[in-house]
Amino acid sequence: MGVKHGRDYGDILRDLTKAVERIPDSYLFFEMEPDEWQELPRESKLEVWEALAEDLFYALGNEAVIQVGSGVVIYDKDAHRINILVGEEDLESVSLI
Numbered sequence: 600m601g602v603k604h605g606r607d608y609g610d611i612l613r614d615l616t617k618a619v620e621r622i623p624d625s626y627l628f629f630e631m632e633p634d635e636w637q638e639l640p641r642e643s644k645l646e647v648w649e650a651l652a653e654d655l656f657y658a659l660g661n662e663a664v665i666q667v668g669s670g671v672v673i674y675d676k677d678a679h680r681i682n683i684l685v686g687e688e689d690l691e692s693v694s695l696i
Contacts, residue, residue, distance in 0.1 A: 601656050601657045601659075601660045602656060602659050602660050602674050602676075602681070602695060603676075603679075603695065604679075604695040604696065605679075605695065605696040606694065606695060606696060608656075611656065611693060611695060612649065612652055612653065612656065614693045614694075615652040615655065615656060615681060615693050616645075616648050616649045616651075616652040617691075618652075618681075618683045618690065618691035618692075618693055619648050619651050619652055619655065619667065619670075619672070619683065620644075620645075620648045621683070621685075621690050621691060622667055622668050622669065622670035622683065622685060622690070623668070623669065623685075624668035624669050625648065625651060625667050625668050625670065626647065626668070627667070627668040628651055628654075628667045628668060629647065629651070651667070655667070655672050655681075656681075659672065659674035659681065660674075663676070667683075669685055669686070670683055670684060670685045670690070671683075671684045671685075672684075679694065679695040679696045680692050680693060680694055680695060681693040681695065
């Protein structure tokens, strides 16, 4: 189903992909081992991050908070944003409108 949005999906996906890339252990979402992740070429990592962003976009329509490695991805319905947090630090926000 996904989250409600007014921006172009491609633009949201691009921004969300860049945001999840900043989570240092985002690969844990796909149950990968650190050594497996380190062996992947940059292009393959970009594909994994984009797949993660797509999965999150649709999953956040049903579950407003999703753990991704050491980060948390939060759908703020009222502010029309997806917030990506690591610890207490606000890493990134992606506007949906």
